[in-house]
Amino acid sequence: MDNVVYRLGLADSRAQARQLVSHSHVEVNGRHLNIPSALVEVGDQVQVRESSRQNAFFRDMAEILEHRSVPEWLSLNASEMAGTVLSLPTRDQISEAVDEQLIVEFYSR
Numbered sequence: 001m002d003n004v005v006y007r008l009g010l011a012d013s014r015a016q017a018r019q020l021v022s023h024s025h026v027e028v029n030g031r032h033l034n035i036p037s038a039l040v041e042v043g044d045q046v047q048v049r050e051s052s053r054q055n056a057f058f059r060d061m062a063e064i065l066e067h068r069s070v071p072e073w074l075s076l077n078a079s080e081m082a083g084t085v086l087s088l089p090t091r092d093q094i095s096e097a098v099d100e101q102l103i104v105e106f107y108s109r
Helices: 002-007 014-022 050-054 056-065 100-107
Strands: 026-028 045-048 074-077 082-085
Touching (some): 002 014, 045 050
Antiparallel strands (some): 045 082
16 A cells, blocks of 8 residues: 555655555545555555645645656546556566565575
């Protein structure tokens, strides 16, 4: 959940995204969610709660969202401060440099 909030551009860092979710500023499919590690599914709509949009942070963020780009597995409606999970990301859509072989070797000990 926190990664989706971060990737949509609703937060400047993953830590900030975790805090926004923990403080119930975000809702999924119209229901508030305060668990940053919650899993989202294809078709889920993630948005900033209506009551939170009056917060100065989100008012400033609204201007910035117009110019942010999102990964191809997400769609963003900047005016509504909402996004939709179009698909789950594939390995080539993940920008983090990860050597999977090192992970396999570590856990095979």
